[in-house]
Amino acid sequence: MNRDVPGNARSTIGVWLLIGGIVFVGTAIAVRRSSIVCCAAPSSCSYFLREIDGAKDQWAIEKGHKAAEPAVKSEIAQYIRGGIPLCPAGGVYSLNPVGRNPTCSIGGAGHSLP
Numbered sequence: 001m002n003r004d005v006p007g008n009a010r011s012t013i014g015v016w017l018l019i020g021g022i023v024f025v026g027t028a029i030a031v032r033r034s035s036i037v038c039c040a041a042p043s044s045c046s047y048f049l050r051e052i053d054g055a056k057d058q059w060a061i062e063k064g065h066k067a068a069e070p071a072v073k074s075e076i077a078q079y080i081r082g083g084i085p086l087c088p089a090g091g092v093y094s095l096n097p098v099g100r101n102p103t104c105s106i107g108g109a110g111h112s113l114p
């Protein structure tokens, strides 16, 4: 008579394990994504520099450009949604050659990559 109860309990645990697994995988993906652009506010100059740097790296890998080759702004802009961002304080970005960090003309804390 009571045989249904353990069966139901087992399938309930199975469902929760499945949900837990999905949540775990989703969290793992979210953490991996956020770690790529960690540590800076999403509208700050240093965040933009990091974004440009990532786009430049991707561009260099995909197009086969090696270290010290000049960056092509118009091509790299295609790797960033909305194109190359503008420094919120009015600084001008220099993309710099492959293998070097992009820089902001203002420089210093908040306007440079570590």
Ligand SMILES: [Zn+2]
Pocket: 045, 046, 087, 088, 089, 090, 091, 092, 104, 105, 106, 107, 110, 111
């Ligand atoms: Zn700046």
